[in-house]
Amino acid sequence: MTVLSIILQVLLGLGFLMFGVMKFGSKQMVDDFKNFGYPGWFRVFTGLMEIFSAVLVIAGIWNLSMAAWGGLLIVVTMMGAIFTHIKIKDTVKNMMMPIILLIFGLIVLLINFESLF
Numbered sequence: 001m002t003v004l005s006i007i008l009q010v011l012l013g014l015g016f017l018m019f020g021v022m023k024f025g026s027k028q029m030v031d032d033f034k035n036f037g038y039p040g041w042f043r044v045f046t047g048l049m050e051i052f053s054a055v056l057v058i059a060g061i062w063n064l065s066m067a068a069w070g071g072l073l074i075v076v077t078m079m080g081a082i083f084t085h086i087k088i089k090d091t092v093k094n095m096m097m098p099i100i101l102l103i104f105g106l107i108v109l110l111i112n113f114e115s116l117f
Contacts, residue, residue, distance in 0.1 A: 002111055004107070004111070005067065005107070005108055005111040005112065006061055008104050008107055008108050009057040009058060009060055009061055009067055009070075009108055010058070010061075011104065012053075012054070012057045012070075012071075012074060012101070012104055012105060012108065013054045013055075013057045013058035013070075014054070015054075015101070016050045016051070016053050016054035016057070016074065016101075017050075017051060017054040017055075019047075019050050020046075020047045020048070020049075020050030020051035020052075020053075020054060021047070021051065022047070023043050023044065023046055023047025023050065024044065024047050029043060029047075030043065033046075035088070036084050036087075036088060037087075037088075038084075046077070049073065049077055050077065052073065053070050053073040053074050053077060054070075055070075056069050056070025056073065057070035057071065057074070057108060058070075060108070060112065064112045064115035065112070065115040065116065067108055067111075067112040067115070068108070068109055068112035068113055068115050068116045069116070070105075070108070071105045071106065071107075071108035071109030071110075071112065072105075072109050072116075073105075074101065074102070074104075074105030074108070074109075075102055075105045075106050075109060078098045078099075078101045078102035078105060079102065081098035081101075082095055082098045082099060082102065085098065
């Protein structure tokens with residue numbers, strides 16, 4: 001495991017834990033998901049996936065396979081977020097956070113890829 005992977009895993013883990021929890025009670029998140037055209041259950045589902053991703057990448061500090069799976073889940077989640085921003089014709093500025101998180105998740109996945117098999 002590299003220092004880069006550990007740093008990214010901590011950042012992603014803490015960030016996704018915070019973003020995931022926000023999906024449950026933040027009025028802004030409720031409004032955003034309505035604006036995106038998604039039902040309330042999808043906001044909750046997304047929050048659970050983000051919390052699960054956070055747990056995986058943090059646990060991945062000690063278990064490389066979990067880091068890889070967490071990175072993969074983050075990549076898939078952020079691809080969905082980017083697609084959503086494209087769908088609503090959002091600005092590139094508003095897509096930057098999902099793009100950066102996708103890149104960080106991809107780096108964690110690639111560093112730990114061999115442990116998937």
